[in-house]
Amino acid sequence: MKVIVLLADGARADWFASALNSGAVPSLARLRDEGALHAVATVFPSVTGMAYAPFLMGRFPGGVGLPGLRWFDRARTRCRWPDYCRSYTGYQYAYATGDIDPRAPTIYELVPRSVGILSPITRGLSSERKSLSLTPRSALRALRTHYFGSAADMLKVDREVATATVERAGEVPYLFAAFGSIDKLSHAEGHQSPRVLDALRIVDTTVAAVRDKLERRAEWNDTRVWITSDHGHSPVSRHEDLERVVRGLGFRVIAHPWTYGIAPEVAVMVSGNAMAHVYVDLAKRERPFIRGMSDRARALADQLLDLPSVDLVITPLSETSSEVHSLVGGHAIVSRDGGRYSYARQTGDPLSLGRDLLDLSRDDAQDACASTLYPDAIVQIAELVGASRSGDIILSAAPEWDFRSRYEPIPHVSTHGSLRREHMEVPLLMSHRPARTPRRTTDLFPSSLTALGCSIPDGLDGLTFE
């Protein structure tokens, strides 16, 4: 058996399903007819890079050391003096592989001869196998294009990825390839723009060519082809400069691109741009949690909740529990005890679950959230709060809003990163019917290993559907 995972970066589950229905992508529609199409949960933050950890490591990103696209290294163990800040949008992208937990294996380490094309996590990929896919130079160019370049350039990169994918398909046991244009074009023109569909057509023709090649070699039925995504998209019309707001409240703030400051008090680290980690009391080397925060910092959490741009404010109480606040919905406590999850209403019901939930399994906790605005929110919040590099105040943006404005290199009309359904629900299209219904993107990693006959390591956050 061989496995091919094609990542249509930024494809939202409902948009993807209607694209298949529209007749625009016949090879993908054929896969659905013969195999299956499911909507599964990605991870919070629903952002490129972090949201690749499930595919490549089978883990939620916070737990392996990737809490967000930008983060502040309170412990000062990984990022350098003087700012101790990380941003994967520039040259520090190269540090992602070193930032991840060395004890958590990557797919490339577990599956010899595997290939990752535009993989942000490369540990275990030999330079020879990297160059078989895309050279580090073209990968860097692709990254720059993703964040700073034009949509036309990104389409060119996708075509390169398509060529490399077809070349390597069937030659290696596991192949991962990321197509970035859907995300890029969605940011620039909106997720419903016809050009976004053009970007999906590149994935469609790639699948057609891969299928043709494998059928000619009589290998199609021994190959699992999975097309999925790392996050969705939703329209944004209002951009809050969160760092400016916090500065206006009287704090000395560091935020990208200006992370150098004298005696900074608050670090504003935005991802997506519809989520943010806010770190307070920066001189402390350990997480203060809400009870250890200064009075000013605690007041900041309340002030942020008042902003129209903020939907949910999450304040960790400990590594295993947090308050979740919404301005109109009041607050509740989300907690985790090993693999069991609870939701206890306090002044209200911010996740609109209608009841308290005690000691649920991960699957039951997901089911409880299934029909709400925030699918899988209990598990996702609990897991991110448990990450040692997470912020002291975690924000999820309101519809039509995100958290960066004047330093954003390219104007954008669509955003992602939050806990809302439009960002959290992604498609999983499968060439063959699964043995069980997939739930999360974290399921792809153990499923790949099962399909390939490899043993599954302990500590994963997903279950095999193979």
Ligand SMILES: [Zn+2]
């Ligand atoms: Zn994006």
